[in-house]
Amino acid sequence: MTKPIYTDYFFDEPAYNTHDGGYVPLERPAVPAKPLAIPALLKPDRETATDVYYTVTAQAGETQILPGAKTKTWGYNASVLGQTIVFPVGKHIHVTLQNHLPELTTFHWHGLIVSGPYVDGGCHAPVYPGEEKHIDFTLDQPAATTWLHAHPCPSTAEQVWHGLATMVLVTDAHSASLPLPHEYGVDDIPLVLQDRRFHEDNQLDYHADYDPDGVQGPTAVINGTVNPYFDVTTQKLRLRLLDGANRREWRLHFSDDLPFTQIAGDTSLLPTPVTMTKLMLTCAERAEIVVDFKGRQPGDKVTLFADDVPIVEFRIHAFQPDNTALPEHLFTVSAPTVDPALPVRKVVMSGMDEQVMLDGKKFNMQRIDAKQPVGQAEYWDITNTNEMHGGMVHPFHMHGTSFLVISRNGHAPYPNETGFKDTVGVNPGETVRLLVKFDLPGVYMYHCHIIEHEDGGMMAQIQTYEPGKPLPKYKLMDMDTLMNAFAKERGIKPSELWMAGMESYEKMGMKM
Ligand SMILES: [Cu+2]
DSSP states (O other): OOOOEEOSOOSOGGGSGGGSTTOOOOOOOOSOOEEOOOOOBOOOSEEOSSEEEEEEEEEEEEEOOSSSSOEEEEEESSSSEEOBEEEETTSEEEEEEEEOSSSOBOOEEETOOOOTTTTTTSTTOOBOTTOEEEEEEEOOSOOEEEEEEOOOTTOHHHHHHHTOEEEEEEEOHHHHHSSSOOOBTTTEEEEEEEEEOOOGGGOOOHHHHOOTTOOOOSEEEETTBSSEEEEEOSSEEEEEEEEOOSSOOEEEEEGGGOOEEEEEOSSSEEEEEEEESOEEEOTTOEEEEEEEOTTOOTTOEEEEEETTEEEEEEEEOOOOOOOOOOOSOOOOOOOOOOOTTSOOEEEEEEOSGGGOEETTBOOOTTOOOEEEETTOOEEEEEEEOSOTTTOOOEEEEESSOOBEEEEETTBOOOTTOOSOBSEEEEOTTOEEEEEEOOOSOEEEEEEESSHHHHHTTOEEEEEEEOTTSOOOOOOOOOHHHHHHHHHHHHTSOGGGOOOTTHHHHHHTTOOO
16 A cells, blocks of 8 residues: 655644734745754763763853844853754763842753653743753653743743743664654754844844734744755655744645655654655644655755744765665554543633633642542543634643643544654544543643743642552742742832733633
């Protein structure tokens, strides 16, 4: 049987962000092309046969993004975004988290299965300016493209907008053994997809751009580069795509409808490669794709588009022929069994703008919304109650676990969501069934990953526990403590503080 080449974006067209009232279309860049920035690999401080030690520093800096004035940005071990971190599965990993920013932040490992709420780095794990903290963990999960980003409620969106996001590559022996492009920066390329608006003197102004349904800008910024090109020197290129935008959906395709093959989703390889000409990512989703430039000649150009706007140009140079076929089998999914007697857990994402809620409530850091025993697989039904027309796709993200997508409104999931994931776009009027099992006890957040929605309270948290053992007590943060700290750091009164999610709570008459 010949395998299909998929030619659609799978998601429901009436719910695309292009129909939003506040949609900001991308504009063709008016600045000269520049080489795509490839983040350096973060060097370990030291490494032994069993352990590896890193220091990750959140820092402020200036970045030459546009001609003229440099843009004030934040990053991890870099002025913007960050160095790429590599975590080998099985090694004991130690990370020193340093905060050199003028305000508190957290270090959230999006896609890593590490214990919550402290190592996970959500809102309960602030690192204050000038402080450093140490975390350590051992990963037991498949190779994947994950990422690190700030998650200090309710300022996650603004901190990510300033640049606090970088890729974290989980590596394992199985993935390394496959005939896939592996050479970082040569044929294995990270692509962090973001959009920004540049104000006077090329500066960001998050408050000016604020939209409770998600902040957008007209300029595509890829790995921190505007109008990038990449010099292709191999027949095959593996692109690790991350929707690192606060709100934007990326509908990606190449010039001449060049087909490409998706090999991995958020947190694992796909069982089998999926060939397609179009790919849509919702916020925080990842896809690894392999593009084959067979037949292209030196001097040719292949362009990656988002909708109808070019975002990266691939300039073809001479390459050695590489006609190795991609393996038909990439990964074995071992799905845990669900006890049919267990009830299906229901999660409802509702509203838009300031009205967004999860299960009819806004997030409260001090409230545990659900409990699930470690090791017990359960079905979770995630429903988006938005109307198809005028509604939006909400990307549902879970901390502390990888899930399988079982069905969409009772139908098969999309062909490219057959591996493990941590974020899934839910269409308006749709119920997506997930298979969820936690391996580690802790407190974990789950939320919409339109970051302004999460700051606006479209978030909840679950405590996972080991049956038969006493429930550990976790020190959970509260909004007042964080808000007072932000105000102090900014040298203003708490009453003068503006933060992204505040209006969403205030307009709904709810306390943060
Ligand atoms: Cu949302």
